[in-house]
Amino acid sequence: MNYLSAENISKSFGDKWLFKGMTLGLSRGDKVALIGANGTGKTTLMTILAGLTPPDEGVVSVRKDIRVGYLDQAPDFDGQLPVIEVIFSGKNPVAAAVKEYERALLLGDDAVLARAIEQVDSLEAWDFEARVKEILGKLGIYDVEAKIGTLSGGQRKRVALAKVLIESPDLVILDEPTNHLDLSMVEWLENYLNTQNTTLLLVTHDRYFLDTVCNVIVELDNGNLYTYKGNYAYFLEKKAEREAVEASEIDKARNLYRKELDWIRRQPKARGTKAKYRVDAFEDTKEKAHQRKYDNQIELNIKSTRLGSKIVELNSVGKKYGDKTIIHNFLYTFKKGDRIGIVGKNGAGKSTLLNMITGELRPDNGQVVRGDTVQFGYYTQSDLEYKDGQRVVDWVKDVAEVIRLGTGQTVTASQYLQAFLFPPNKQGTMIEKLSGGEKRRLQLLRVMMHEPNFLILDEPTNDLDITTLNVLEEFLMNFPGCLVIVSHDRYFLDRLVDHLFVFEDNGHIRDFPGNYTDYRNFLAENKEQAAAAKQTVAARPQATSATPVSAPAKRKLSFKEQREFETLESDMAKLESQKADFVEKMNGGVGSHEDFATWAKAVERITEELEEKEMRWLELSEFM
Template identity: 65%
Template sequence: MNYLSAENIAKSFGDRWLFRNINFGISKGDKMALIGTNGTGKTTFLNILTGKIPADEGEVSIRKDIRVGYLDQSPAFDEGLPVLEVIFSSNNPVAQVVKRYEHAIENDDHDELAEIMEDMDKHNAWDFEHRTKEVLGRLGIHHTDSLYGTLSGGQRKRVALAKVLLEDPDLLILDEPTNHLDLDTVEWLEEYLNTSNTTLLVVTHDRYFLDTVCNQMLELDHGSAYTYKGNYSYFLEKKAEREELEAATIDKARNLMRKELEWIRKQPKARGTKAKYRIDAFEDLKEKATQKKFDVQMELNVRTSRLGSKIIELENISKGFGERELIKNFEYTFRRGDRIGVVGKNGMGKSTLLNMITGELQPDKGRISTGETVQFGYYKQTDLVFNENQRVIDIVKDVAEVVQLGTGETVTVSHLLQAFLFSPSKQYDFISKLSGGERRRLQLLLILIKQPNFLILDEPTNDLDIDSLNVLEEFLLNFPGCLMIVSHDRYFLDRLVQHIFVFDGEGKISDFPGNYTELRDYQDEQEAEKKLAANNAPKAPAPAPAAPKEAAPVPSAPVSAKRKLSYKEQKEMEQLEADLAKLEKTKTQLVENLNSGGSHEDLAKWSKQIEEINESQEEKELRWLELSENA
């Protein structure tokens, strides 16, 4: 059953076509992702499908009696309404009954409750009421009497998401639903959408979400649309095949165009009608041959200043606001090459920790000591304020005219902008013409070209398309300094971090050695062990009244368990062994370089690198010995 179809849809801005001749359909049960780089028109396309803006050409048809729910990027509701009023502001009669029921409970109105109970039974609204509480709780919406206008941007997005999920539409259209959600909530949303019968069209850059939830991909690319029947992994494979075929077709067209161009030039100005078909064909050929495929060729490896032996030391730091303590007695000593993820529910203090490390906040207790050579690059969730009438390239040139890469090569900022997916024509656009994702990409670039050696990224993946994420990941994989990342993008964390600060609540932060998937496996393992222990625990008889409390039997762990390393320690030991092997291999190559000779600058550089490796090896070997003794 076809729910929605679009025929020959086109949209232009000024003299530029954003997309044209788009044909698209979604049927009952489809879970489709709309993907494409920033600026290709994904949000515009969704707004056309939902009737928020008209298409310049073509027609959208929605099947009669189909209810469509739409979550846009910037939801707007009456700011004077309480959250509960916003959530239940639809025409769904079941929602209206539950709204009255919740209101009567809050006001302890027994007479109203008695009347509403009949309506709750009549509409079979009890399941809906239970689902309402589950959705609101999972999305962290607890104060439903708060005014919508007092909420933060992230809270507003979660309220709008709750509203559209509870409306239970036949076709659900979501624009970046995972932005502003913590990792646990993203995983819950995946499960919710997978177990529901809702037909789905979603824009998201979360690659795990695309793989586990979606079964079709619709890609907007250079004004055209391409459909793939499969998840994200299948899409990557088929897209690569398509691009190879297109590249071969363009090369063939260019070769043919050279021959046709020679023929055109030889013809007299007054051409006969017999040659007109060939001239028309030449124009079509020219359009195909002059297509450009924007491709990143430069390896992103911006040079950084060297870190000294002392980086940052956190000594029993604590921080709270009012009566709430967000961070309690946390200590950590940063080492060269640290790549740390930071995870935890919203509001637990992740950004507070980052602000204390950079010196923007001072701890209530404890001490933070920063090495003299540390140069921070701090990417925040808040947008940079740009001059809307300034061009992209001029803003970057205000920071630097040229940039030195880690290889020693010097490149222009225009070259670097191309590597960050700003085409030569896009570099001369005014800031006012940039999409939200393009602004984020520019904000990142302005931080990176300042050559920091300690990089802190607070939710860098919000509003970035998948191509931009791939570029950023490649840069960060080559980044030689310290790296801290707060992100809800699990794929991003898995590729880039080696251990994770986990905000467990009540001010406690634990340090887990491994990436995010390994952390979740460990947490699942611990949860399974707790359930198994609870199920197998013998029921102890009631203690005698006269027996002292200390006499109550306490099951003791087996002696052998005390001599085993914990899961975290095992993972740390494995990582140390891998690191030591890698360092030894690098050092061997550097020694060979020294023995083979070179320039004075090269010899000095290699000697310095060997010295740094020796320091790192010593630290890691001491820790490995400590763990092996415990084992």
């Protein structure tokens, strides 16, 4: 069943065509990822398909009985409205049916109630309240009475996403849905979209998300659409084949163009005396021969200053906001070549840690010691700053007109821009006319220009296209200094980091040796082992029975045992916290030989005490 069709649609800005004569169709059950370089028109195409922007040419048709939901990249709501009103604004037939059912219950009219029940049945809306609570909870939306105007941009994006999911439209169009979500939210959304019978079109740069959720990839390139029915690896393979064929065809067209141009010049000037079919064919050949496929001319290889032996030391640093502990006595000594990923829930304190490392924020306790040779490059989520009417190349020249590369060679500002995928015809563009992704790329470029040797990237993948991410990854893999990355992009983390700082409860930070996939596997293994241990304990009383006997009445805990059971869990949590503190001290490498011996004995003692309490907890839990 065809849900949406776009036939020969075109859109221009001024005298420039973003795309022309484009055709696309979506059928029921399709899950399509739209990808392409920043500035190629992905968001414009999405708004046209969602019916929010009219095309200059062509027609977009949607089945009459189909409801379309659209998630904007930058949602715009009335700032005075509370969250709950925004989520349930608009036409939501499921919410309306539930409200009508509740009204019928109050009225006590059997006929009205029967119609309401029939409507709820037809929409399968009996689990609506539970689904709403799940979606809001998983997206971290807890205060539904808060005014939209008091929320951050990321929180507003999550409210908009919740609104679309709760409305359960037949066709869901999502523009960068994973931006501003933490990793647990991304994984929940991934699973949710996979289990819903929804037709989906989305723009995303998250390659794991793309592979897991989508079965079709559509690329917008140079004003044309190319469809690939397969995963990301299949897309890369077929795209390379297509570009090789196109390059060969352009070369052939250029050779033919030179021959035809010579023929045109030798003919009489009067156009009517020339063979019309050959003149028309010449114009087609000319257009193809003058196509340009932009490629990087220089490798992205930035010079960084020398890094001394002392880099950054975090000595039991802590930070609180009110009664909430954000970071609890964290110790770490950075070493040359460190490649660290930072993961945790939104609001856990990731940016707080980064700001303490760079000196923008002082810890409440502990000390941050920075080496004299450390040169930070800090890429933040703040907006790009520029003057009205300022052009891209002039903005870069404000810092330097000549840039040194890691190879020792120097390049001009224009050549440097090309390495960041700004071709010459884009460098004269006014910055305010750039797409969101292009502005983020320009911001990243400026950070690199200061020759950092300690690079901190706070959500660098937001709004960047896949092409830019591939270029950035190749550069970062060869970056010689320290690298710290906060990101919800699992593919990006897996390629670039070798251990993680994982923000856990109560301000504790786990230093995990491995990338993000290693960490997820570690959690899964622990969960399986815990489940297996529980089953073993549960089965143990049955194994001791030699002959079948009647089951004795289940013994209840005494008052004293009940009190003991209630305090065991909190006691174990305290012991885990104490153990983590001692382990952090040992990992920090600061202290005398006697200190390390004392800490090791403490860890051994706490481990034994923990095992005893865990066994007692399991024993008492059987009588609960």
